[in-house]
Amino acid sequence: MKKNNLFSGIILVGIGCYLLLQQLGIPVFTNFYSWQTLVILVGIAFLVQASVENNPSSILPGVILVGFGLHFHGINQLSFWPKQPGTLLFIVGLGMLFTYLKTKNGLFHSIVLLFVSLLFLNYGRFLSWLGFLEGSFSFILDYWPLLLVGIGFYLLFIKKK
Numbered sequence: 001m002k003k004n005n006l007f008s009g010i011i012l013v014g015i016g017c018y019l020l021l022q023q024l025g026i027p028v029f030t031n032f033y034s035w036q037t038l039v040i041l042v043g044i045a046f047l048v049q050a051s052v053e054n055n056p057s058s059i060l061p062g063v064i065l066v067g068f069g070l071h072f073h074g075i076n077q078l079s080f081w082p083k084q085p086g087t088l089l090f091i092v093g094l095g096m097l098f099t100y101l102k103t104k105n106g107l108f109h110s111i112v113l114l115f116v117s118l119l120f121l122n123y124g125r126f127l128s129w130l131g132f133l134e135g136s137f138s139f140i141l142d143y144w145p146l147l148l149v150g151i152g153f154y155l156l157f158i159k160k161k
Helices: 002-024 027-032 035-052 056-077 086-103 107-121 123-133 138-143 145-158
Strands: none
Touching (some): 002 027, 056 086
């Protein structure tokens, strides 16, 4: 019962403050009257619950919600903010890494996801780095994602613990 009270209390306080600021129309906060802010508030509630009640299962959804909310605020407010889908994968990878730090479980998965997200975020640089393979190995530049598919199938079907 205590867990529900903490989470619900944080949600109600956060949404109440959000609506009060919106009602007062304070000009400093006009950019924050959006659904992204509500997503951040719910994420903060998960992170507070994870911290106060030592509940590591709330870390991942908290980091994902706060990260996604900040990401979509960044896309709307900041011209330099990355718009690639790798950013969302990076946020999920960070959430998994933070969960690992608390539970000591899932390090490999978080590192793989972070690596793939960084690959997506730096796709152009990665392809230019592979540019030295042009010529007789140009098919590698077109079909390198098959390597990821192959590794995934290996992990799913061949490697059994």
